[in-house]
Amino acid sequence: MKYTEKLRNSGLRPTKQRVQICNALFDEKKTFHFTVKDLAKKIQNKINSHISLATVYNTVHAFEKKGYLKQIPINSNKIYFDTNVSEHHHFYDLDKNKLIDLNKCDVGPINIKKKINGKKIKSVEVLVKLEN
């Protein structure tokens, strides 16, 4: 199966539900941003049957831990995920409440001059807020 390896690699058995989640996440031509609830709704419309929220949460978190999904740093009481796991950044349109990708090449190199003892940098993420 197309996603068996990805699932096993994330420590998950390739069940019917998880494959459906994979289809919704990784079959798209374009990467996209989502909340878990959005994703669950999308899947249910697509397959025309119910899939438990808990399952979607579990699977999404397993993928995030493995690096197949990323969280988007934005201050909100919802958690936003991104299927684009390449190094990139985001515009956040404050009026439309919408996230827009910024490719790595859209942002000049970022030089972090401060160091913290015994810590290494895992990621550098930029959020650019837009207004009219």
Added chain:
Amino acid sequence: MKYTEKLRNSGLRPTKQRVQICNALFDEKKTFHFTVKDLAKKIQNKINSHISLATVYNTVHAFEKKGYLKQIPINSNKIYFDTNVSEHHHFYDLDKNKLIDLNKCDVGPINIKKKINGKKIKSVEVLVKLEN
């Protein structure tokens, strides 16, 4: 009163509770990060009496709208605020779950090359995740 103007400026009457919130927020020598619940607890310890959560939420939001407080862009289901409203960035220590300020001068200039029609940049915020 010390904070009357700040409060009026935010469209708020200078009530006893709001002045107490101001004291907790703006009397500190160092700026700090907080969630609304943290702040409420801090105030209650300090003044040794109860102040309603709703009041703290309202006041904090009014200050944020006016730019006396800033939200910190970090993906979490809690909202983090910062009393440091100057242009600066953050380290996020993933192990300790702690935010650390990065002064503006700790980060080289950031060049956003992409433009969105009819939108202007309101802020550019960098989150640097740290691991061991």
Added chain:
DNA sequence: ACAGCTTTTTAGAATCATTATAAACTACCT
């Protein structure tokens, strides 16, 4: 194919942050 064991799914409950409500209270203006 099947028994037996483990993992997974599920609905629903629990939790936690935040926001809404509406009655009691307070500031402010004259």
Added chain:
DNA sequence: AGGTAGTTTATAATGATTCTAAAAAGCTGT
């Protein structure tokens, strides 16, 4: 001082997320 509009408060409502435990499905041996 009194009237009006803005505030505080406890509590309820909401909404996202996590937990739970029983039922279902996957996996491994045979």
